[in-house]
Amino acid sequence: MDRGEIMNNPKIIIIGGGFGGLWAAKALKNKAVDVTLIDRKNHHTFQPLLYQVATAVLSPGEIASPIRRILHSAKNIEVILGEASAFDKEGQFVILADGSKIKYDYLIAAAGARHSYFGHDDWETLAPGLKTIEDALEMRRRVLLAFELAEREAYLTGSHKPLNFVVVGGGPTGVELAGAIAGIARQALSKDFKAIDTTEARVMLFEGSDRVLGTFAEDLSAKAKTQLEDLGVEVHLNSFVTEIESGRVKVGENWIECDVVLWATGVAASPIGKALGVETDKAGRVFVQPDLTIPGYKNIFVIGDMASIKQENGEPVPGLSPAAMQMGNLTSANILRDLKNEPRKNFRYIDKGTMATIGRSKAIADIKGWHFSGFIAWLMWLFLHVVFLIGFRNRLYVLLEWFWAYLSRERSARLITGNAEELRHALHFLEADHSETAAKTVKEKQSSKAKA
Amino acid sequence: MDRGEIMNNPKIIIIGGGFGGLWAAKALKNKAVDVTLIDRKNHHTFQPLLYQVATAVLSPGEIASPIRRILHSAKNIEVILGEASAFDKEGQFVILADGSKIKYDYLIAAAGARHSYFGHDDWETLAPGLKTIEDALEMRRRVLLAFELAEREAYLTGSHKPLNFVVVGGGPTGVELAGAIAGIARQALSKDFKAIDTTEARVMLFEGSDRVLGTFAEDLSAKAKTQLEDLGVEVHLNSFVTEIESGRVKVGENWIECDVVLWATGVAASPIGKALGVETDKAGRVFVQPDLTIPGYKNIFVIGDMASIKQENGEPVPGLSPAAMQMGNLTSANILRDLKNEPRKNFRYIDKGTMATIGRSKAIADIKGWHFSGFIAWLMWLFLHVVFLIGFRNRLYVLLEWFWAYLSRERSARLITGNAEELRHALHFLEADHSETAAKTVKEKQSSKAKA
Numbered sequence A, B: 001m002d003r004g005e006i007m008n009n010p011k012i013i014i015i016g017g018g019f020g021g022l023w024a025a026k027a028l029k030n031k032a033v034d035v036t037l038i039d040r041k042n043h044h045t046f047q048p049l050l051y052q053v054a055t056a057v058l059s060p061g062e063i064a065s066p067i068r069r070i071l072h073s074a075k076n077i078e079v080i081l082g083e084a085s086a087f088d089k090e091g092q093f094v095i096l097a098d099g100s101k102i103k104y105d106y107l108i109a110a111a112g113a114r115h116s117y118f119g120h121d122d123w124e125t126l127a128p129g130l131k132t133i134e135d136a137l138e139m140r141r142r143v144l145l146a147f148e149l150a151e152r153e154a155y156l157t158g159s160h161k162p163l164n165f166v167v168v169g170g171g172p173t174g175v176e177l178a179g180a181i182a183g184i185a186r187q188a189l190s191k192d193f194k195a196i197d198t199t200e201a202r203v204m205l206f207e208g209s210d211r212v213l214g215t216f217a218e219d220l221s222a223k224a225k226t227q228l229e230d231l232g233v234e235v236h237l238n239s240f241v242t243e244i245e246s247g248r249v250k251v252g253e254n255w256i257e258c259d260v261v262l263w264a265t266g267v268a269a270s271p272i273g274k275a276l277g278v279e280t281d282k283a284g285r286v287f288v289q290p291d292l293t294i295p296g297y298k299n300i301f302v303i304g305d306m307a308s309i310k311q312e313n314g315e316p317v318p319g320l321s322p323a324a325m326q327m328g329n330l331t332s333a334n335i336l337r338d339l340k341n342e343p344r345k346n347f348r349y350i351d352k353g354t355m356a357t358i359g360r361s362k363a364i365a366d367i368k369g370w371h372f373s374g375f376i377a378w379l380m381w382l383f384l385h386v387v388f389l390i391g392f393r394n395r396l397y398v399l400l401e402w403f404w405a406y407l408s409r410e411r412s413a414r415l416i417t418g419n420a421e422e423l424r425h426a427l428h429f430l431e432a433d434h435s436e437t438a439a440k441t442v443k444e445k446q447s448s449k450a451k452a
Helices: A003-008 A019-027 A047-054 A133-157 A172-188 A218-230 A321-339 A375-388 A392-408 A420-428 A436-451 B003-008 B019-027 B047-054 B133-157 B172-188 B218-230 B321-339 B375-388 B392-408 B420-428 B436-451
Strands: A011-015 A034-039 A043-045 A064-066 A077-081 A084-088 A093-096 A101-103 A106-109 A164-168 A202-206 A233-236 A241-245 A248-251 A254-257 A260-263 A297-302 A354-359 A362-367 A370-373 B011-015 B034-039 B043-045 B064-066 B077-081 B084-088 B093-096 B101-103 B106-109 B164-168 B202-206 B233-236 B241-245 B248-251 B254-257 B260-263 B297-302 B354-359 B362-367 B370-373
Touching (some): A019 A034, A106 A321, A164 A172, A218 A233, B047 B172, B218 B354, B218 B370
Parallel strands (some): A011 A034, B011 B034
Antiparallel strands (some): B248 B254, B354 B362
């Protein structure tokens, strides 16, 4: 391949290094195209395991890998850190947030989605969602800090406010978070706290519809609910959270006090969809053609959680990683077909099965109509998530972590880091009775406990 | 043991869960005393390996463990998150930042030290130091981001500013950081970047005195300097950094452009020393009695990096973890001696040897006068650091990480996280020529590279 040839290679820009963008890039590896992948982060995040970072089972480095490392053997792929903010569709330029313009022949928009607060963006600081490593660390910080502050309050005053966790949304993320927090409270932390009884912590899951995991069959939803309740989660169906304030949420007419609120509902596709100047649904997903292009531009593809497209059965293609990977693969294959003057193929989602995990030895799975639940579904879930995790090293470490957590019932990543100022604030303005007498009282209580 | 007995147990408060505080606590485990350990963090940090977190070898969870987990089998020890801010030495109370008062019979102050900027506190944001997990993550973020921004600039414009790293201070931390960054640039990252040549990055170490690792013998200092230079570090002795601004430092009369400045010099003991109202040295270390108490108060001990005390040979006891552990042990033993009406023992520092690591297969060690350097010293260093790391799990993981890094020459924890706003800022306001022509230019350059 001489330089002239390389110079004539079509330039492909991929925006986003999630499942869609990364699989599109892998399918173009060392082909006669010139690829640039742009992402705001330097790492690909294995989102299906983010909740395990949020609940102190795994460390960030175990589920995230530098994108340029993953693609380093692809000589035709450059990875740059950047934020696409606008597009010149006629001139075929991506315009970055700093004003740089990059020319493309093909554009693949795969910037994913975040959670939406249904118009209450002010809830974000009160009830963080879970899409990035930073989100997961913020959740972990809040969950672990709630236990620490309760212990501190009990030590200093002899009693503490009820330790309540609220999870909003009964989809896979909400179910995973609720189950994992219940697991932490009942098992992992119980022996380490002396002034409080962590097993008394309440985990409340609020779901607006009449069942959890509503995309699954009804029998599996029912099993998931039972398994959650076995773990000690209070599952509230047909329950909408209508207000969130610091320290409490409103459900229907009732205010419920809580230390931590975690947001696990709502989808808002990346604003890049709107920046492309095409029609989107309410969640900001772009209505794409059967070949995943936008109307009028055969060289602009929108894939993954940013795309809105129906399956043959009329159901929307779900916002799951297998769908995004399949879209990435198909898009790159279609670009390579263009170059060989072959006709493109339309996207057809292949549902190889879906599964959701609930907790230790608890999960549900639907594999082409076969329903599984409990231990066997959990083993299948473990196996598949390790297989799809990127990189030998990450697989090994996650396996070890799980093995360790399973045997010891401990959590290994229990660090409260970051937000030093907020932590300071929490420590400086504790609402409590700070007398030495109170401290003595709790000592007495502890002594009785020790005696008993 | 009935309740009355427990109630009469002396109350011991330990401030700080570093090496000093933690070893003091361990020595009191399940003795007839009632211990409270107060720390601002929920975790003990294995500081000797912090530089490996800063340079993407290890993840935070591998060198830090929750303090309450470490001490969970000690029924007489309570751990609380808190910040001691004042003391009532006559009434025997610790006063926390939120106003809470906790009564003590014995107080052990072991709050450690941070780095000092010699009166230039404004340098802290420009040149972060390395004492906490958060510090290490901030260093990692800056180091990795510098490479990413250079790659981005080269991709967009065809060239980039020189990639310069400055380390201020030639003590153990400075030497470790400089060696590790050189290792990253020359090995771990070189294959992953396409528009820049990471091996051209310069790592400059500035040390004010006439040798690095000045607490070691002269021959070992000289060997350390040679080993650093073998790794590609530019070692500048008798060189004081007199000014730091964004993007440059002043050394003598010269300004040196640099992307990242890391601070590895100066010691400032915790302000808790001054809050005790006793005499301190310039660095804020408390002048302690031979039994590590403060003058006039036989029930108040100051240990670890907060204490200033001389060895029998007239040299100060060094601010190293073995000294802190020995002080913690002695203090708790002396408290237990008090309870048995036995005389206290004075502190005597036992120097079992000191070592410093420089990079892959490179280190120096001085074991009771025997000098080692190179591979053998490096193996000794590895062995000792794994042995002293807390917890079986952490030991296993660190061993695996090192084995992996040694074989693959990769770094596994290469995530840029946190400070989303700053990252955004970096991406929005890149000082570069953003024309498409420039982008084309670099494509041509890359093509030539690919051809070659």
